[in-house]
Amino acid sequence: MPTIYLAGPEVFLPDALAVMAEKRRLARQYGFEPTGPGSDENQTPVKRTAAEIYARNDDAMRRADVCLANITPFRGVSADAGTVYEIGFMIALAKVVFAYTNHPDDYGLRVRAEWYAGQAIDETSGRPRGPDGVAIENHGMADNLMIDGGIEATGGRVFRAATLPADPSRDLSIFTQALEAIASTTAV
């Protein structure tokens, strides 16, 4: 049974255990052995140091066959930084990485709507820029092009919601679609 590393910021949710248990249940339903951050659902939570948490995740990534990462924006316009680290790490290890996001808008649109909300965007220099002069990526990708680019260059895919669900931090419909697609196409 292929092992799937479920990357994402769910560990920070107040109901982390329930959300993550449901993600793991779905992963098993599609034929995967789930692993990833905080994945000992049957144990009493243990207070670990940052170095211990890092070492556990590093080891789990190396042992996994594929990755499915939740890149729904987390506290800002981009994905959770830990999740992005894990995507880059696993692509470099030649694992096939998939990602999903519950936000339908691409990164450039989110930067305009959320970071520069209501402010004028300069469209005259060939690249859109905020009033601070800082360029806004406009490649139509779900997040910074290194994320989508790395995933697409190595046989993965980014699954995007068509509309924003009521609870973007917990909605699992695109996650489930992604699992189904990975299960039907991944030769691991």
Add this chain to the structure above:
Amino acid sequence: MPTIYLAGPEVFLPDALAVMAEKRRLARQYGFEPTGPGSDENQTPVKRTAAEIYARNDDAMRRADVCLANITPFRGVSADAGTVYEIGFMIALAKVVFAYTNHPDDYGLRVRAEWYAGQAIDETSGRPRGPDGVAIENHGMADNLMIDGGIEATGGRVFRAATLPADPSRDLSIFTQALEAIASTTAV
């Protein structure tokens, strides 16, 4: 001469060419051959597709000996997502990765001050949580623990400014300190 991959969001600045040229000049002064995003300073800028930009950076990371990443917060409480991807990628490739940040505060302090500005933090559950219930990492690290954790677990180091400089997007004093320290200790 060891090759150093200069990761960071400077490519987005309105004066990107000047800031990046100065970073490369300093890298050469400390004995490194600089590479990284947007690194053809002597060429007329070319409009590249996202896939082309990804492929160039991927190749440059594989060829580099070490990485020095600018993790100064970019449009939010965390580092630029592309830079974080590159840190994870290069650590997985067993390159030694260093990072610097011009922001003196750790990630948890920034989340409180900037994301939850003025809102009450719940300190009763063992982990600090925002009013939305989402936990705030409090490991005292510069960013998400995967970033600092990966760097520290593999022989790198995160260099942090003691105070916020006047221009955090461009200040190169900690960058220069980091180059000096890397040049004196890295056996590449």
